[in-house]
Amino acid sequence: MVLRYVSHVERHRKPVIALLQVAALCLLTSCSRRPPLPSWNNGPAKTAILSFVEGVTREGGREFVPRRQRIAVFDGDGTLWSEQPMPPQLAFVFDRIKELGPRHPEWKQTEPFKSVLEGDIRGALARSEDSMDELLAAVSAGMTAEEFDGAVTGWLATARHPLLNRRYTDLVFQPMADLIAYLQESGFETIVVSRCAVDFIRPMAARTYRIAPMRVVGGGLNLAYEVRGERPALFVVPTPDPVGAKAGKPESIQRSIGQKPILAVGNSDRDREMIEWVTSGAGSRLGMIVHHTDEVREWAYDRGSSIGRLNEALSEAEAKKWLIIDMKRDWKVVHPFQQ
Amino acid sequence: MVLRYVSHVERHRKPVIALLQVAALCLLTSCSRRPPLPSWNNGPAKTAILSFVEGVTREGGREFVPRRQRIAVFDGDGTLWSEQPMPPQLAFVFDRIKELGPRHPEWKQTEPFKSVLEGDIRGALARSEDSMDELLAAVSAGMTAEEFDGAVTGWLATARHPLLNRRYTDLVFQPMADLIAYLQESGFETIVVSRCAVDFIRPMAARTYRIAPMRVVGGGLNLAYEVRGERPALFVVPTPDPVGAKAGKPESIQRSIGQKPILAVGNSDRDREMIEWVTSGAGSRLGMIVHHTDEVREWAYDRGSSIGRLNEALSEAEAKKWLIIDMKRDWKVVHPFQQ
Numbered sequence: 001m002v003l004r005y006v007s008h009v010e011r012h013r014k015p016v017i018a019l020l021q022v023a024a025l026c027l028l029t030s031c032s033r034r035p036p037l038p039s040w041n042n043g044p045a046k047t048a049i050l051s052f053v054e055g056v057t058r059e060g061g062r063e064f065v066p067r068r069q070r071i072a073v074f075d076g077d078g079t080l081w082s083e084q085p086m087p088p089q090l091a092f093v094f095d096r097i098k099e100l101g102p103r104h105p106e107w108k109q110t111e112p113f114k115s116v117l118e119g120d121i122r123g124a125l126a127r128s129e130d131s132m133d134e135l136l137a138a139v140s141a142g143m144t145a146e147e148f149d150g151a152v153t154g155w156l157a158t159a160r161h162p163l164l165n166r167r168y169t170d171l172v173f174q175p176m177a178d179l180i181a182y183l184q185e186s187g188f189e190t191i192v193v194s195r196c197a198v199d200f201i202r203p204m205a206a207r208t209y210r211i212a213p214m215r216v217v218g219g220g221l222n223l224a225y226e227v228r229g230e231r232p233a234l235f236v237v238p239t240p241d242p243v244g245a246k247a248g249k250p251e252s253i254q255r256s257i258g259q260k261p262i263l264a265v266g267n268s269d270r271d272r273e274m275i276e277w278v279t280s281g282a283g284s285r286l287g288m289i290v291h292h293t294d295e296v297r298e299w300a301y302d303r304g305s306s307i308g309r310l311n312e313a314l315s316e317a318e319a320k321k322w323l324i325i326d327m328k329r330d331w332k333v334v335h336p337f338q339q
Numbered sequence: 340m341v342l343r344y345v346s347h348v349e350r351h352r353k354p355v356i357a358l359l360q361v362a363a364l365c366l367l368t369s370c371s372r373r374p375p376l377p378s379w380n381n382g383p384a385k386t387a388i389l390s391f392v393e394g395v396t397r398e399g400g401r402e403f404v405p406r407r408q409r410i411a412v413f414d415g416d417g418t419l420w421s422e423q424p425m426p427p428q429l430a431f432v433f434d435r436i437k438e439l440g441p442r443h444p445e446w447k448q449t450e451p452f453k454s455v456l457e458g459d460i461r462g463a464l465a466r467s468e469d470s471m472d473e474l475l476a477a478v479s480a481g482m483t484a485e486e487f488d489g490a491v492t493g494w495l496a497t498a499r500h501p502l503l504n505r506r507y508t509d510l511v512f513q514p515m516a517d518l519i520a521y522l523q524e525s526g527f528e529t530i531v532v533s534r535c536a537v538d539f540i541r542p543m544a545a546r547t548y549r550i551a552p553m554r555v556v557g558g559g560l561n562l563a564y565e566v567r568g569e570r571p572a573l574f575v576v577p578t579p580d581p582v583g584a585k586a587g588k589p590e591s592i593q594r595s596i597g598q599k600p601i602l603a604v605g606n607s608d609r610d611r612e613m614i615e616w617v618t619s620g621a622g623s624r625l626g627m628i629v630h631h632t633d634e635v636r637e638w639a640y641d642r643g644s645s646i647g648r649l650n651e652a653l654s655e656a657e658a659k660k661w662l663i664i665d666m667k668r669d670w671k672v673v674h675p676f677q678q
Contacts, residue, residue: 068551145593189553202597212407213597214528214553225589225612232612232619234593250564254484254573256595258541258552273564277571 036182038332039174039339045330048323049179052286056262057186063284070188071261073253073274074176076201078267078308079290080192080209082171082335084299085163086125086307089200090132092155094124096139113138126306133196133240136221141238145199145223148236152203166337172208173290174339175331176265180209183263191257193249194218195270196240217256219247249274265290272313275322287322289313294328297338375521377671378513378678384669387662388518391625395601396525402623409527410600412592412613413515415540417606417647418629419531419548421510421674423638424502425464425646428539429471431494433463435478452477465645472535472579475560480577484538484562487575491542505676511547512629513678514670515604519548522602530596532588533557534609535579556595558586588613604629611652614661626661628652633667636677 036053040046055063056070077083086094097107097116107113112135115124128135140148156169164171180190192211194201198220205211222241223234250273253261264271264278267290275287291310292301302310317324325331333339375392379385394402395409416422425433436446436455446452451474454463467474479487495508503510519529531550533540537559544550561580562573589612592600603610603617606629614626630649631640641649656663664670672678 071553146599191553198594198597214410214530214595216597217595220594223590223593225587225616227615232589232616234589234616248564250571250573251562254562255537255559256553256556258537258555260485273571276566277564277573280571 036185037175037178039178041330041332043330045323045325048286049182049288052263052284053182053186056284065262065284067187069259069262070183070186071191071257071259072183072188072263073191073193073249073257073261073265073278074180075249075266075268075271075274076192076194076205078292079265079271080172080176080205081168082161082173082298083308084301086121088156088168088171088204089136089197090125090128091159091162091168092152092200093128093132093135093139094121095155095159096151097135100139133219136197136200137236137238137240140221140236143236144233145221145236146233148199148221149203152200153207156203156207166335169204169207170337171335173331174333174336176290177209177336179265180211188263189257190215191253191261192216193253193274194220195249195252196220218249218252250277262286264288266313267292268308268310269313272316275313276316276320279320279322287317287320288325289317289322290325291327293326294331294334296328297334298327300328375524376514376517378517380669380671382669384662384664387625388521388627391602391623392521392525395623404601404623406526408598408601409522409525410530410596410598411522411527411602411604412530412532412588412596412600412617413519413603414588414605414607414610414613415531415533415544417631418604418610419511419515419544420507421500421512421637422647423631423640425460427495427507427510427543428475428536429464429467430498430501430507431491431539432467432471432474432478433460434494434498435490436474439478472558475536475539476575476577476579479560479575482575483572484560484575485572487538487560488542491539492546495542495546505674508543508546509676510674512670513672513675515629516548516675518604519550527602528596529554530592530600531555532592532613533559534588534591535559557588557591589616601625603627605652606631607647607649608652611655614652615655615659618659618661626656626659627664628656628661629664630666632665633670633673635667636673637666639667 037046037049055061056065058064074080077087081088094116097113101107101117107117112124112127159168160166161168161171183190190211192201192205192215194216196219198216198218202213202216205216206213219241222237222239224237226233226235249271261278262284263286264275265288266275279285279287292299294300301308302314327334376385376388394400395404397403413419416426420427433455436452440446440456446456451463451466498507499505500507500510522529529550531540531544531554533555535558537555537557541552541555544555545552558580561576561578563576565572565574588610600617601623602625603614604627605614618624618626631638633639640647641653666673
């Protein structure tokens with residue numbers, strides 16, 4: 001009888017364990033669930049996000065998307081953190097130029113170095129957003145990838161935003177942190193896409209949104225593997241990667257992720273192609289534009305701004321019914337310290 | 340009294356839930372644990388792997404590595420699946436050349452197309468391993484990334500290895516499947532690195548090792564985003580990406596993963612730099628070479644082979660005490676169908 005019972009247990013061991021595991025999993029997830037998007041006001045944007053995520057995660061439903069295809073891509077500057085009056089990597093570059101200036105007498109004659117060294121940030125800005133990859137290469141040539149990462153990490157720990165006197169890592173958007181947490185809990189991979197500053201964005205995204213380095217994709221420093229005196233490392237080449245710098249966001253995403261995401265969030269014309277691509281084709285898809293409309297808690301800018309211009313992408317968003325997030329209307333708080 | 344009890348429960352709710360969650364997590368993991376590496380023979384290789392993984396996962400131990408740094412990189416051809424007499428992507432390219440031949444009369448005069456079309460595979464092989472990126476570009480120009488993925492998937496479902504009459508997806512190595520499963524259970528990210536054929540390796544790695552596309556990194560097709568007749572897509576450019584093709588494996592890994600792995604597995608001179616880099620520096624690190632020594636169950640080749648030559652990397656492995664896996668001695672089975 002005992003033996004029969006044992007063999008009975010043995011025979012049923014696997015299903016019993018499976019059942020216990022399901023119960024354990026339910027316990028694990030349900031206990032920690034809070035209502036999603038707490039820092040979002042109730043309204044059309046929040047409703048649209050909740051309805052999209054509920055649709056793609058409802059098994060058996062018409063909108064269901066299997067877990068392996070739930071990829072969400074986010075622009076960085078202006079989408080995950082403030083980018084006015086200049087994105088953080090540009091502030092980093094300007095600080096590095098001032099630091100390295102004494103060792104580069106030729107910079108006194110070359111723009112935008114000259115303007116930075118003379119303290120004319122407005123003049124430097126006018127010439128630098130488009131040449132970010134050249135600037136990053138110039139201020140990091142000869143460093144190893146690890147040294148560059150260390151320099152960024154050190155800078156993030158001490159540098160302060162010139163107008164708000166806050167650390168750059170404090171200037172993230174609480175509603176985006178809530179959105180990313182909600183998506184991750186719903187089985188999404190959340191990916192940050194940068195045009196040319198991936199090596200800067202990685203330490204930034206790790207410290208602010210706990211996004212692992214491999215989930216930050218795009219162009220970056222031009223690196224070459226070399227063994228210098230028994231020490232193998234990746235060294236920054238003084239000239240930017242000619243192909244990487246040209247590549248658009250859809251190209252970078254396909255190269256790194258190998259599949260088309262189903263959700264894309266951006267805030268400027270530089271994100272237009274990415275959102276256009278991600279929202280095209282079959283199945284449930286969502287494109288979102290963060291519209292900076294809050295001149296009190298952050299900044300208000302769009303079609304006319306030199307940093308983060310939102311012109312064509314705003315028109316396309318209106319025409320194609322992408323979800324436009326009105327920062328002033330839709331966000332209960334902007335930065336975490338405003339909570 | 341009841342009220343006091345409720346408030347008592349409320350106050351202790353969080354720690355109680357946390358305890359239940361820990362219990363649930365233990366249940367989830369312990370029930371499903373089997374002894375690792377079942378298809379490996381007991382011996383120095385298996386012992387070295389177990390001891391490395393136990394060391395880096397033992398919290399508080401001297402060798403401990405936090406989960407976010409547990410990255411393992413694997414070469415594909417010859418490391419995860421057989422590459423003799425030619426790697427699967429080359430067999431795919433040859434089949435595509437035969438299929439597309441009638442639309443390309445110029446191929447009758449150009450090598451290696453000419454040899455392939457004339458059925459001289461040996462002649463074609465002699466000219467093609469180094470020009471894989473040109474060949475892949477030639478047979479896929481004008482396709483979208485999704486169409487190329489579909490073509491590979493279709494080919495994998497039907498093509499058969501010319502000598503073994505097996506599907507290419509059957510020619511994976513069971514011990515590597517066990518190793519990858521063991522590493523994943525131990526909190527590792529497992530990444531496949533390809534020099535130039537990432538778009539081919541992705542469907543292959545997904546079907547064989549269930550590795551997601553974003554965990555396959557390296558060079559690949561040169562893609563350009565374009566909207567053709569309302570349909571936005573990434574189209575294959577006829578010429579290979581000039582930078583991607585030049586980049587070595589350390590460069591590709593740093594660009595995609597953003598950090599140095601702690602474990603690298605390869606089988607040929609093309610993996611030498613990757614293993615040299617990964618095993619250098621502080622902390623617990625492991626480099627492994629799969630040595631093809633089994634002429635009965637697979638193939639035996641190394642220093643003199645034109646495909647998967649293992650010469651310099653074998654000398655360096657011996658000198659630097661990388662772990663050399665002797666396929667014949669260390670593997671209980673090679674391919675899953677031999678079980």
